[in-house]
Amino acid sequence: MLEIKNLNVAIGGRRILNDLDLKVAAGEVAAIMGPNGSGKSTLAYVIAGKEDYEVLSGEVLLDGENVLELSPDERAAKGLFLAFQYPVEIPGVATMTFLKAALNAQRKQRGEEELSIPEFMKRVKKAGDMLDIKPEMLRRALNVGFSGGEKKRMDIMQMALLEPRFAILDETDSGLDIDAVRIVADGVNALRSRQRGFLVITHYPRLLEHIVPDTVHVMAGGRIVRSGGKELASELERTGYREYAEEAA
Amino acid sequence: MTAQIIPSRTAAEAALAEIFASAKAGLPGSGAVEKLREESFAAFARGGLPHRRIESWHYTDLRALMREALPIAPAPTRERRAALRKAAAALPANSLVLVDGVFAAELSGKLPEGVKVTSLSAALAEDRPGILESLAAAWAEADDAIVSLNAALMRDGVVIDVAPGASLAAPLHIVYASVAEKPAARFSRSLVKVGAGACLRLNEMSLGAGGRAGQTNNALIVDVGEGAEVGHTLSLTDTRPGSLRLETFLVRVAARAKFDSFALVTGGGLMRRQIFKLFAGPDAKGTLRGVSLLRGREHADTTLFVRHAATGCEGRQAFRYILDEESTGVFQGKVVVEPGAQKTDGKMLAKAIMLSDAATMNSRPELEIFADDVICGHGATCGGLNADQLFYLETRGLPPPEAEALLLEAFANELIDDIGHADLVAAYRAEVAAWLAARARSETRSVA
Structure with a gap:
């Protein structure tokens, strides 16, 4: 489903990702763990299409198509989704207006009809209920005045509404209390399917107790340095990242 | 000896003087109102059209910009x-x-x-x-x-x-x-x-x-x-x-x-x-x-x-x-x-x-x-x-022109929403939307 080949990325002349290779199959939940500064968020941003990064070489293939040649909105329409580590506040844009614009923009790019208002409302309600998002939140400006937990839930709600083929969760658990982690994890688990892949980026094994991954990859120094099953997360809980940090250096 | 500098009148200032001279008899009011008009025009004529050396008009040099005075x-x-x-x-x-x-x-x-x-x-x-x-x-x-x-x-x-x-x-x-x-x-x-x-x-x-x-x-x-x-x-x-x-x-x-x-x-x-x-x-x-x-x-x-x-x-x-x-x-x-x-x-x-x-x-x-x-x-x-806001919207599927328009609309509407009267808010929001739509059309034309 998602295949990253020999990806090399720099920002401001500084190399962040080095010959990174990664494969995530359809239906798989892959976790990426690693210390601060190992390049996890850069990887998420590069897959989603952030401009600030310079891709020196390599490919990111979604079902065989190199998405690096597409703009962020085209990638979204192809089914890529990024749940942000820090979801952005957008003053003045009502959340409902934004959700409708996003959903219809993707549908338009895929040559599909716009959703009718009742159908749209139905889908919003379903996704909102799943993430414990109150109608009052949907009337407010997007993410403005939301708590950290509310912002993350809003991001996952967008994921539920947009139904991507492949989702990247960039430290979705950061800043969340235990209850919020559970709500977010339940939301993600509800979307797990044989057709959909996930890349879950996190520092802490805690999230992976709720979103149980099929594979775990350790990232250090801008490359994947070790891969394994879900038991690797528990091992990291005991050993920490020290040995990988040394390896990266 | 001090020299008094009297700036030459521009064509617009001269025309305004003529307009006042010919129109004042037909303008409403007499006595005190007429006096008020004369004094006001005299006050205007002393400095003429405001220009960039007048602090409050520094960025809008009316003297240079107003080429003519219409009847x-x-x-x-x-x-x-x-x-x-x-x-x-x-x-x-x-x-x-x-x-x-x-x-x-x-x-x-x-x-x-x-x-x-x-x-x-x-x-x-x-x-x-x-x-x-x-x-x-x-x-x-x-x-x-x-x-x-x-x-x-x-x-x-x-x-x-x-x-x-x-x-x-x-x-x-x-x-x-x-x-x-x-x-x-x-x-x-x-x-x-x-x-x-x-x-x-x-x-x-x-x-x-x-x-x-x-x-x-x-x-x-x-x-x-x-x-x-x-x-x-x-x-x-x-x-x-x-x-x-x-x-x-x-x-x-x-x-x-x-x-x-x-x-x-x-x-x-x-x-x-x-x-x-x-x-x-x-x-x-x-x-x-x-x-x-x-x-x-x-x-x-x-x-x-x-x-x-x-x-x-x-x-x-x-x-x-x-x-x-x-x-x-x-x-x-x-x-x-x-x-x-x-x-x-x-x-x-x-x-x-x-x-x-x-x-x-x-x-x-x-x-x-x-x-x-x-x-x-x-x-x-x-x-x-804001580049982060644009990127966020684009990752949700909005093409750059739409993402930009949504942010611009929000920037304007934030102040409009405080009007506090639903019909007026709707009317002013519609004017902003119309301006953005006209802008989008001209951008499309210029790209084509």
Whole structure:
């Protein structure tokens, strides 16, 4: 489903990702763990299409198509989704207006009809209920005045509404209390399917107790340095990242 | 020996002198009003059109920009009146129509209880008690060449009296209709007196009805009585390319009164809006907000003079600009807190989004504080759209032009949403949407 080949990325002349290779199959939940500064968020941003990064070489293939040649909105329409580590506040844009614009923009790019208002409302309600998002939140400006937990839930709600083929969760658990982690994890688990892949980026094994991954990859120094099953997360809980940090250096 | 420098008159200044000389006999009012006109024109003529060496006009050099002075608009022809009658029928209730600066009672609807309206020309002609005092008081506040010119040539306008305690359910609209077949000038002055404890919503808008580019010099004086509440909105969105629009707004806020004003500026030509706001009594609240959306070589200047002359007043000023292509935005805000105006709470913020390297924004907030127990602050920002916000929207599937439009719309609508009247909010939001749609169409054309 998602295949990253020999990806090399720099920002401001500084190399962040080095010959990174990664494969995530359809239906798989892959976790990426690693210390601060190992390049996890850069990887998420590069897959989603952030401009600030310079891709020196390599490919990111979604079902065989190199998405690096597409703009962020085209990638979204192809089914890529990024749940942000820090979801952005957008003053003045009502959340409902934004959700409708996003959903219809993707549908338009895929040559599909716009959703009718009742159908749209139905889908919003379903996704909102799943993430414990109150109608009052949907009337407010997007993410403005939301708590950290509310912002993350809003991001996952967008994921539920947009139904991507492949989702990247960039430290979705950061800043969340235990209850919020559970709500977010339940939301993600509800979307797990044989057709959909996930890349879950996190520092802490805690999230992976709720979103149980099929594979775990350790990232250090801008490359994947070790891969394994879900038991690797528990091992990291005991050993920490020290040995990988040394390896990266 | 000192030499007195007398600047040579420009063609526009010479033409204005001729226009005044030939028009004054036909302008309403006699005796004291005539004297007022003569004195006002003399005051204007001494300095001529304001120019860049006059601090408050530094960024809008009218002397250089106003190449000609157009003749005063003639009375509309029968055909134009008929066309206008049709258009006026579609206006909301409580509309007061000024046709090329002259109040047209026949086009204006029935008024709600508690409101009295007469034309300024009638009030001047009959030397109505207090009218000159109201005008003179306005002067003292606004020592400005364009205000003097307006006083000299004011042809008509509306005088609105809202009875003390009256509460109007629906907004009152002042509609500026332009119908002259050839480019012409209009000079209007309107007075609104809101009695103590009264509640009024006043909306100013334009009606094209086939008018041509021209020059407008309007003045509106609003006197907000003790404990009264006034919401004011102004749409300057029907200005044609090549036109010149000078708008002066004077507002005096009495004790415990609340005043809130919003203006939307889009479209052609050269626009200067100057606002003189005086907090005359204690514990009043006054908000001024505005959004300017500019493209092409449009130039829009909003200049504020806010004077706190009483204790405990709260002043808020928030202005936003979106500047595309080669347009120029000007924001000047001067807030003066007088020695006795303790406990003043004043804030002013101007924000501009620049969509083109060729656009220019001139922002100059100023504070002069002569009291020692006040909270006052000001700020000005100027920059492009927020890259993180754009990226976020794009990752959700919005193509860059749509993401940009959504952010621009939000930037403008944030101030519009504070108008506090659903129909007016919808109307002003629609104007912003129309401007963005027109911009998108022209971008598509230029790409093609």
